[in-house]
Amino acid sequence: MADVALKIREIARELLDSEKVDVVIGFKKGTLPVMSEPTIIRKASDTKDLIWDATCRLNLCNYLTGRKDRIGIIAKGCDARNIVGHIVENKIKRDQLVIIGVPCTGMADKKVLSDLAGGEVTAYSEAGDQITVSGPAGEKTVSKADVLQSNCCTCIKRNPVIFDEMAGEPVEELSPDNRFADVEAIASMDAAAKWGYFEELLSGCTRCYACKNACPLCYCPTCFVDESRPQWVGKGTDPIDIRTYHFLRAYHCAGRCTDCGACEAACPMDIKMRAFTRKSIKDCVDNYGWETGMKEGVRPPLDTFKTDDPEAFIR
Amino acid sequence: MSYIRIAKASWDGGLEKARKAYELIGPVPEKDSHKYAVLAAGQLPDMGFKSTKLSPKWVVFPQSEVMFEYTLDESKANHHILQEVPAAPGARAVIGIRPYDAKAIQLTKMNFDNKDYKDPFWLRNYERCTFVGLAINEPSSTDFSTSCGTGPFAEEGLDVLLVDAGDAFIAKVLTDKGKKFLSEAGFAEEAGADAAKAVEDLKAKAEAAITSKVSYNKIAGKTIMDLYDAPFWKDVLFGCINCGTCTYACPTCWCFDIQDEVKGTDGVRVRNWDSCMTGLFTHHASGHNPREHEWERTRQRFMHKLKYFVDKYDAGLMCVGCGRCVEQCPANIDIRTVCNTLNDF
Ligand code: SF4
Ligand code: SF4
Ligand code: SF4
Ligand code: SF4
Ligand code: SF4
Numbered sequence: 001m002a003d004v005a006l007k008i009r010e011i012a013r014e015l016l017d018s019e020k021v022d023v024v025i026g027f028k029k030g031t032l033p034v035m036s037e038p039t040i041i042r043k044a045s046d047t048k049d050l051i052w053d054a055t056c057r058l059n060l061c062n063y064l065t066g067r068k069d070r071i072g073i074i075a076k077g078c079d080a081r082n083i084v085g086h087i088v089e090n091k092i093k094r095d096q097l098v099i100i101g102v103p104c105t106g107m108a109d110k111k112v113l114s115d116l117a118g119g120e121v122t123a124y125s126e127a128g129d130q131i132t133v134s135g136p137a138g139e140k141t142v143s144k145a146d147v148l149q150s151n152c153c154t155c156i157k158r159n160p161v162i163f164d165e166m167a168g169e170p171v172e173e174l175s176p177d178n179r180f181a182d183v184e185a186i187a188s189m190d191a192a193a194k195w196g197y198f199e200e201l202l203s204g205c206t207r208c209y210a211c212k213n214a215c216p217l218c219y220c221p222t223c224f225v226d227e228s229r230p231q232w233v234g235k236g237t238d239p240i241d242i243r244t245y246h247f248l249r250a251y252h253c254a255g256r257c258t259d260c261g262a263c264e265a266a267c268p269m270d271i272k273m274r275a276f277t278r279k280s281i282k283d284c285v286d287n288y289g290w291e292t293g294m295k296e297g298v299r300p301p302l303d304t305f306k307t308d309d310p311e312a313f314i315r
Numbered sequence: 316m317s318y319i320r321i322a323k324a325s326w327d328g329g330l331e332k333a334r335k336a337y338e339l340i341g342p343v344p345e346k347d348s349h350k351y352a353v354l355a356a357g358q359l360p361d362m363g364f365k366s367t368k369l370s371p372k373w374v375v376f377p378q379s380e381v382m383f384e385y386t387l388d389e390s391k392a393n394h395h396i397l398q399e400v401p402a403a404p405g406a407r408a409v410i411g412i413r414p415y416d417a418k419a420i421q422l423t424k425m426n427f428d429n430k431d432y433k434d435p436f437w438l439r440n441y442e443r444c445t446f447v448g449l450a451i452n453e454p455s456s457t458d459f460s461t462s463c464g465t466g467p468f469a470e471e472g473l474d475v476l477l478v479d480a481g482d483a484f485i486a487k488v489l490t491d492k493g494k495k496f497l498s499e500a501g502f503a504e505e506a507g508a509d510a511a512k513a514v515e516d517l518k519a520k521a522e523a524a525i526t527s528k529v530s531y532n533k534i535a536g537k538t539i540m541d542l543y544d545a546p547f548w549k550d551v552l553f554g555c556i557n558c559g560t561c562t563y564a565c566p567t568c569w570c571f572d573i574q575d576e577v578k579g580t581d582g583v584r585v586r587n588w589d590s591c592m593t594g595l596f597t598h599h600a601s602g603h604n605p606r607e608h609e610w611e612r613t614r615q616r617f618m619h620k621l622k623y624f625v626d627k628y629d630a631g632l633m634c635v636g637c638g639r640c641v642e643q644c645p646a647n648i649d650i651r652t653v654c655n656t657l658n659d660f
Contacts, residue, residue, distance in 0.1 A: 030647040037647040038554035058646060062556065111347065119365065120455050204345060210558035210645055226595050234576055236379035236587050266645035268368060268560045270346060
């Protein structure tokens, strides 16, 4: 990935030097081995801080909301799909953006890395498709494909759908046998098992809201969880309020979620809340043949109305 | 200072005895990590744990705590009267609390128990507790507690400090409360003359393992407004998504929000953790929000911990260097970097 980072820096420098953009949004090296930090670059001389590797998990589209300046933005496959979503939903104007696309081979799961290291990861490096971590269990080198975030294993668009510059050669798209095996496994449970599954899934949730705040879709000026007149949902730790939060958020993401995994990467309690949004992705594919963020100018399915809609499900 | 030796073989039995006098709280596995929980009958703490994502601050300051209740049901006595929920009875022992978390409770005590104000809910929780600490032999790389007036073997706020010495815990008795706990548990074997030295050696080793440091010697000398208006905030905090993870994980964050919840004819007044990261935090009834933008809320977090607290109490940072926020921040906003930035500004 080192040459991708060099290319990103070169493009970013050129964009700032030529004043095509006011700022560039990308990632810089983190203070922990497995982390990177989203950053804003204003001067060409600072572009040397930009990095690219499998720790660039967050979705940078999240940092575009409401900006009025001209922005260069680094975008992997899913970030680019969310940018399309932002353009469709009028959150940002296409001509404000210079999109620096990055063909993506996936992000490394923090939790998997720490398991591999036997606890705290004390060193991390990448060379080609190999990742090396050190920790209490010593130094381990593995193929990146073995430590990917789960969403990266079923990614349908690793190459950005929308871009102005590219920071690398296109990568081969994945063709997973069954993208939705996980959703089907849950769907096939009986009601009691399903309930148990979701109870367990949400146990430990503190409602810190890292999941919604990491998500580019969650841009409402006041989220329903914060509304106080009327108050939609209690603010304590009552399990009903926690479930309400997750169910409602998942519905708000239906037909808009790109499965970028930023929500799960952000959750401090390792809660796999994509179990909710994955179901809505599958339903949108099955019912409407819809994949989010693939084309500019097409509104998401729950936001459109067709007079010839068969509406078979309510007959 | 007296030292008691607790052979690990007698640990479980001692805790069972102590249960007669105390409700026990301790670290237990949860999914892939650990949390502090009330130990059910027969349940024992996992004293080999490394860290917990959430601190045990909930012991004195629960995430949701019902303060008052009422009913409008006229068939019940005292209907239409807001009544304080009675305090839970009995003593509690918090086993395995880390020295930095015990120090954090002492820092928050300045807020909940001072000459102007005594928070009855916080205090009644606090007074029930005996804090049986566990020293940290192998600090993590994000532990910078020695910079923050505490450390892996610090004693402030503890009644007993346990030190894991292989096949035994060496218990350093720090208060009368601690002495009582040990005697209820039947731990009475005087540790030999070399116990103090063994503890000092482990302490020196653990402290030396902490290489992560922050500097804040120059912060108190700067004026609030210079730091508040410093030009670096927007960029230093750019990545922050205002998720609140750091404030929930932090043992010293004390903000709360009070809510009424009603079901049918019954209602409760409950106080919940709040976080300066949320949009509603200090949002005025008029609609004005003094911390309107995301970065201003994050600035509040760091100014509170690194400047306002420092100026108000003259007791160091409002941070004990546990490193939880550093580890858990999804955007890798690192308080050590921010602290050093303020110090050098
Ligand atoms: S980030 Fe995790 S802990 Fe926080 S609200 Fe979301 S699921 Fe719950
Ligand atoms: S819900 Fe999660 S996976 Fe979907 S777009 Fe938002 S952050 Fe990405
Ligand atoms: S500093 Fe980090 S953990 Fe805290 S609110 Fe910001 S992003 Fe979340
Ligand atoms: S600010 Fe961070 S390091 Fe300091 S006490 Fe709070 S969680 Fe721990
Ligand atoms: S203002 Fe923020 S940093 Fe300070 S105690 Fe409250 S939540 Fe914590």
